[in-house]
Amino acid sequence: MCGIIGYTGRKAAAPILLDGLSKLEYRGYDSAGIAVMSPSGEMSPRKSQGKLAALVETLADRMPEGRTGIGHTRWATHGGPTSDNAHPHTDCLNEVAVVHNGIVENFVELREELESEGHVFSSETDSECIPHLLESYISQEMPLEEAARKTAGRIRGAHAVVAASRRDPNKLVAFRQGNAGGIVVGYGDREMFVASDLPALLPYTSSVAYLAGGEAVVVTPEDARYMDLDGGEVHKTVTSVPYDPVTAVKGEYKHFMLKEIHEQPEVALDAMRGRVSFDRHTIDLDGFPLTHEEVRRLKRVVLIGMGTSMHAAMVGRYWIESLARVQAESDNSSEFRYRDPVIGDDTLVVSVCQSGETADTLAAMGEASLKGARQVTLCNYEGTQATRIADGTIYIRSGLEIGVAGSKTFTCSLLSLYMLALHLGVVRGVLDERDMRRHIDELAQLPHMLGTQLADEGIYARLARKYARRPDFLYLGRGIEYPLAMEGALKLKEISYIHAEGYPAGEMKHGPISLIDENMPVVALIPQDALYEKMLSNVNEAAARGGKVVAVATEGDSHVASLAADVIYVPRASSTLTPLLMAIPMQLLAYHIAVRRGADVDQPRNLAKSVTVE
Numbered sequence: 001m002c003g004i005i006g007y008t009g010r011k012a013a014a015p016i017l018l019d020g021l022s023k024l025e026y027r028g029y030d031s032a033g034i035a036v037m038s039p040s041g042e043m044s045p046r047k048s049q050g051k052l053a054a055l056v057e058t059l060a061d062r063m064p065e066g067r068t069g070i071g072h073t074r075w076a077t078h079g080g081p082t083s084d085n086a087h088p089h090t091d092c093l094n095e096v097a098v099v100h101n102g103i104v105e106n107f108v109e110l111r112e113e114l115e116s117e118g119h120v121f122s123s124e125t126d127s128e129c130i131p132h133l134l135e136s137y138i139s140q141e142m143p144l145e146e147a148a149r150k151t152a153g154r155i156r157g158a159h160a161v162v163a164a165s166r167r168d169p170n171k172l173v174a175f176r177q178g179n180a181g182g183i184v185v186g187y188g189d190r191e192m193f194v195a196s197d198l199p200a201l202l203p204y205t206s207s208v209a210y211l212a213g214g215e216a217v218v219v220t221p222e223d224a225r226y227m228d229l230d231g232g233e234v235h236k237t238v239t240s241v242p243y244d245p246v247t248a249v250k251g252e253y254k255h256f257m258l259k260e261i262h263e264q265p266e267v268a269l270d271a272m273r274g275r276v277s278f279d280r281h282t283i284d285l286d287g288f289p290l291t292h293e294e295v296r297r298l299k300r301v302v303l304i305g306m307g308t309s310m311h312a313a314m315v316g317r318y319w320i321e322s323l324a325r326v327q328a329e330s331d332n333s334s335e336f337r338y339r340d341p342v343i344g345d346d347t348l349v350v351s352v353c354q355s356g357e358t359a360d361t362l363a364a365m366g367e368a369s370l371k372g373a374r375q376v377t378l379c380n381y382e383g384t385q386a387t388r389i390a391d392g393t394i395y396i397r398s399g400l401e402i403g404v405a406g407s408k409t410f411t412c413s414l415l416s417l418y419m420l421a422l423h424l425g426v427v428r429g430v431l432d433e434r435d436m437r438r439h440i441d442e443l444a445q446l447p448h449m450l451g452t453q454l455a456d457e458g459i460y461a462r463l464a465r466k467y468a469r470r471p472d473f474l475y476l477g478r479g480i481e482y483p484l485a486m487e488g489a490l491k492l493k494e495i496s497y498i499h500a501e502g503y504p505a506g507e508m509k510h511g512p513i514s515l516i517d518e519n520m521p522v523v524a525l526i527p528q529d530a531l532y533e534k535m536l537s538n539v540n541e542a543a544a545r546g547g548k549v550v551a552v553a554t555e556g557d558s559h560v561a562s563l564a565a566d567v568i569y570v571p572r573a574s575s576t577l578t579p580l581l582m583a584i585p586m587q588l589l590a591y592h593i594a595v596r597r598g599a600d601v602d603q604p605r606n607l608a609k610s611v612t613v614e
Contacts, residue, residue: 005194007067008172014064032074035164070163077125094166098134101160134147149231186208261408282436285423313350348374415580442573474501475488498593506534539560549564
């Protein structure tokens with residue numbers, strides 16, 4: 001998660017920017033920088049590769065003067081972690097400085113257009129398109145806020161952007177497009193702040209307002225003025241935040257789980273940073289232990305996990321078989337460890353263990369080690385037991401997850417498995433350059449697609465009012481969506497205490513159909529993929545028996561809407577990527593039903609975040 005901070009007021013900006021960035025170091029980064037408007041109107045960014053301490057050291061004897069500025073900690077996507085690629089970025093004339101969190105999906109065409117107009121780029125990043133676009137509009141005598149709105153209309157994807165201009169030396173403009181990357185505005189005494197997260201502001205103010213997707217704010221030392229990206233006025237309520245660590249982390253959300261669900265567009269971007277090259281269309285998996293020759297010799301991949309991690313492993317099996325064409329299987333860690341599995345040095349064991357301390361998974365990994373299998377683990381934390389047993393670790397980079405029921409850790413585990421499957425597919429010669437371009441171009445759109453699903457939760461609140469008192473749910477899916485049906489049922493059980501079962505839809509007529517009646521909601525995962533017609537048949541069969549079908553369908557599918565009682569739509573995407581989009585509806589449906597029932601969402605009864613004993 002890139003960190004963003006901005007300040008305008010009556011104090012020296014640079015120390016405040018550096019302090020704010022230090023409060024955001026937990027988000028992870030590989031370079032840092034600030035830009036401060038000098039008294040003479042100059043604005044030269046100071047940037048450094050590595051940790052914030054390196055930047056502070058370079059500034060120790062020549063701290064930039066000025067009372068307005070912006071700062072950034074970057075985690076690389078386009079271009080490596082270098083000083084040139086660090087933020088803030090400027091235009092050709094150093095008129096504008098910009099910090100940015102997100103992926104400019106159409107940056108290649110924008111860069112070609114801007115270079116043809118004479119703009120000169122000094123970095124490899126997609127972010128640098130933004131100050132050059134701002135420059136092109138400001139040169140037409142547009143005020144900074146109008147130029148920002150025009151720029152927002154040109155860049156595709158989900159973004160958080162803060163800009164400063166020499167022409168408006170006491171003004172900052174920020175905008176948020178989509179729902180990836182937050183912007184919180186802080187109100188002080190003749191000073192104003194903007195930041196990507198609340199902890200950066202709490203030392204200075206407890207009066208804040210939050211920018212929603214599709215909104216912009218103009219900040220001066222005296223006040224903030226809000227608008228939508230079409231220029232319409234937006235009214236904000238300034239809230240007072242208690243100054244305590246829990247509130248600082250939870251921010252504007254009622255529960256940690258809801259906050260963590262909403263963080264998924266941004267943590268998905270973090271999971272890809274430095275691994276997915278969106279310009280070269282390659283995958284570089286840090287921590288993967290096998291050489292190319294060892295990958296080519298693999299005869300089998302075994303994926304293990306427990307609970308939510310097991311469901312991620314099940315999806316990973318489909319991806320590895322389809323994208324890498326190597327035999328794959330998934331197993332529950334607690335079963336794998338006791339069945340004397342037939343594995344050897346031609347087997348790769350992939351353990352999904354977000355905590356790194358799950359007892360059954362650790363025991364299964366130990367069994368795999370005894371049998372000579374190569375191992376890679378997917379984990380969220382460094383130094384855990386799983387990372388010490390495995391030959392290599394792919395960190396899922398979801399950040400701290402406080403809610404007991406996994407949400408963003410599930411999405412990041414899925415995404416890490418997808419990248420692993422792509423890597424194996426390339427090395428084994430299954431995927432060529434054209435295939436990788438297609439997959440990676442779609443991955444660039446993933447944060448935005450996830451964000452669109454979080455823009456309006458009204459459908460989930462309505463479904464909660466309708467179904468929260470039903471005693472049983474049935475979740476159905478086919479193929480790669482079947483594990484998502486199991487995950488949806490698990491989430492509902494975990495946090496709402498409703499009995500729910502996830503089934504492969506083809507199994508419905510082999511028993512579960514006898515349970516379906518007017519009191520049984522049936523959640524059917526029915527994207528428009530190769531198994532769509534099969535799932536339609538299941539939807540018809542459930543509806544014919546009085547079941548209230550809640551379809552989770554592809555955007556624009558009007559046919560399924562005529563058959564189901566309710567429809568939740570997900571963005572249109574390839575069948576390969578769809579499981580990543582199905583996760584959010586499963587989580588939000590369970591969350592809103594649990595809230596409606598008055599359950600303790602963050603700490604469900606009888607559950608622990610990590611099961612460290614058998």
